[in-house]
Amino acid sequence: MSFRHVFQKYIDNADACLDLLLYKDENVLIIKDGFPKALRHYLIIPKSPDKTQIHPLLVFQKDPQFYKMIEEYVTKTKKLIMDDLFAAGLLKFDKTDTLATHEFMNRFIKAGVHSIPSLSNLHIHIITQDFYSSRLKHKKHYNSFTTEFFVEFYRLEPPQTDLEDQMGYGYDSSSSQNTDDGPYPTQSISVRHEMDPLKLQNVISKSPLKCTYCGATFANRFVHLKKHLQEEFVKKFAVAPEDTNS
Amino acid sequence: MSFRHVFQKYIDNADACLDLLLYKDENVLIIKDGFPKALRHYLIIPKSPDKTQIHPLLVFQKDPQFYKMIEEYVTKTKKLIMDDLFAAGLLKFDKTDTLATHEFMNRFIKAGVHSIPSLSNLHIHIITQDFYSSRLKHKKHYNSFTTEFFVEFYRLEPPQTDLEDQMGYGYDSSSSQNTDDGPYPTQSISVRHEMDPLKLQNVISKSPLKCTYCGATFANRFVHLKKHLQEEFVKKFAVAPEDTNS
DNA sequence: TATTCCGATAGTGAC
């Protein structure tokens, strides 16, 4: 078994990832990413043999029921993160502040998939948008979560009507043309996802580094970005700078 | 005074390079290169203020007398190296073996200049062709001595007749079209030296690495070349491999 | 192509 199939080992025997395991049932494992790229970085790993080797941009395409099931686990995982951050005293707002909590859950925690996963078993990332982690070591790490290479989960929702395969592209049922200013996407239109490997490799290796908080750009200066992310982190979270783990 | 003019300090006061100084008189300093790129790597530094800031490919062009003077120091310096290598017991042949000694002096020790010197004061390199040194750290180091970027001293000899400036190119009075198989070049023809900075930069940064002993090529694999040069060194010289200083 | 430091880029191997 190569590194590409490490999650299969976890599916076959959750005891193999006890130190990372947060939740398991008949449908999924929820684990901590072994090399978290942000303050909290969890993974949902569906167990179904019929799904686990399907490309994440295609696996939900004709199975609204599967999408809906995973959607519930996404919400569950975001709640796990919120509970953990509150318990750790890392948030600057109180649990009773439902507006701030809602905003954080639905904006600052993102769920999604990589357009080209390196690990072959289907997995959905649930990750805070600080990207403040010693494991975030190079541009591709960062750009794999902050460019179109990362496709948010809600954009994978299949349409109500059964559309054609659309030339093999994954499709996107999203609100990207929604002019509503609501808190997060609710409507759907059909949009293709880029699946060309060369274009996607170019996206993560060549896209200029851009701060997810403020939009500041850093070209290819990764170390500069890291320092900036630390500054953003200490502003956003309830920690002393010396406690940080860049 | 910037790093580019460090040799001027030596010219003004040879005491500033006592640890490197091998010889001095009214015309030149002969010193060890402070960062030797081979087993022996010496420098001849002419002291004349009229010459020291002239480009090495041009400085001999209309001054056969100056060339002849430096030529004597080149021979002197090669003899210094031979004496030192014999004294150190590094050679596999005896001082009485005049054929081997002659061959080593005239083939394995080369004199020449860099087409684009980084240090502005005129200096002529006298260097053994093993390139076995911990100070040889990257491709440009190696290629600056093993490509056309390095112009051998004998090719700088001005012609007997006073030729025109030839469009600002340095010229080369060499035996490159000499069909004689003699031990080393003795005749002269006039050939231009490449002086275009971009082309020369390309030569040292892009030329594939090639062993000076056997012609083996290593593309850009510098570490591979280094290991090979160590193998060649222990074959060529009287040393145990563990004594080496790669 | 002076050195040195730092950092960005690239290839490999992993069973």
Next chain:
DNA sequence: GTCACTATCGGAATGAG
């Protein structure tokens, strides 16, 4: 795009007053 390791490649500073 898994990691970790090695190595290649690339820019910047360097001083003086």
